[in-house]
Amino acid sequence: MRNVLNQIQLALEDSRLYYLTLFICLTIPDICGAMSSDNGEATREKYKDWFDKYVANKYSSFLTSDDCYRFRCSLLHQGRSQHPMSNYSRIIFVEPTTTTNVFHCNVLNDALNLDVRIFCRDILTGAEVWLQEYEGTEIYKKNYDKFMKRYPEGLAPYIGGVPVIS
Numbered sequence: 001m002r003n004v005l006n007q008i009q010l011a012l013e014d015s016r017l018y019y020l021t022l023f024i025c026l027t028i029p030d031i032c033g034a035m036s037s038d039n040g041e042a043t044r045e046k047y048k049d050w051f052d053k054y055v056a057n058k059y060s061s062f063l064t065s066d067d068c069y070r071f072r073c074s075l076l077h078q079g080r081s082q083h084p085m086s087n088y089s090r091i092i093f094v095e096p097t098t099t100t101n102v103f104h105c106n107v108l109n110d111a112l113n114l115d116v117r118i119f120c121r122d123i124l125t126g127a128e129v130w131l132q133e134y135e136g137t138e139i140y141k142k143n144y145d146k147f148m149k150r151y152p153e154g155l156a157p158y159i160g161g162v163p164v165i166s
Helices: 002-013 018-025 028-035 044-054 065-078 116-134 138-144
Strands: 090-094 106-108 111-115
Touching: 002 018, 002 116, 018 065, 018 116, 028 044, 028 065, 028 116, 028 138, 044 065, 044 116, 090 116, 111 116
Parallel strands: 090 111
Antiparallel strands: 106 111
16 A cells, blocks of 8 residues: 555656546545455445545535545546536646646635645545554455555466566
């Protein structure tokens, strides 16, 4: 899990891969919610509960767990920043390197404006706090056994001698 979070951080800061970072950050509440549950499965409610506990306090009345979940669904499944049931007509991100100003937690007409780096960092920070709480638990260990990992020497009996991810 730490490798995934580190790679997201690299994509956000060093590579400025904002699309990729945003897409994966919106899945973190799903992954963490699933990893800390008995059945290891993601659900809307687990997503919202995780977001409420680890991120929502940074967004007070601007971004609810419902809005974040709806944004996740519209972006990941349709490639859109609009969801018909959202409190906003769309979510807008200003690319951080295009101006010296920071635009974050603003409502512009009927759209929510967020800074992509701040938003992604807030989710990553929530994931770090969550990981500190859960990493040593039996539930986490059970679910982590099935988590996608890098195997530097291969994964027997399938592939040996070369790194694989599975």
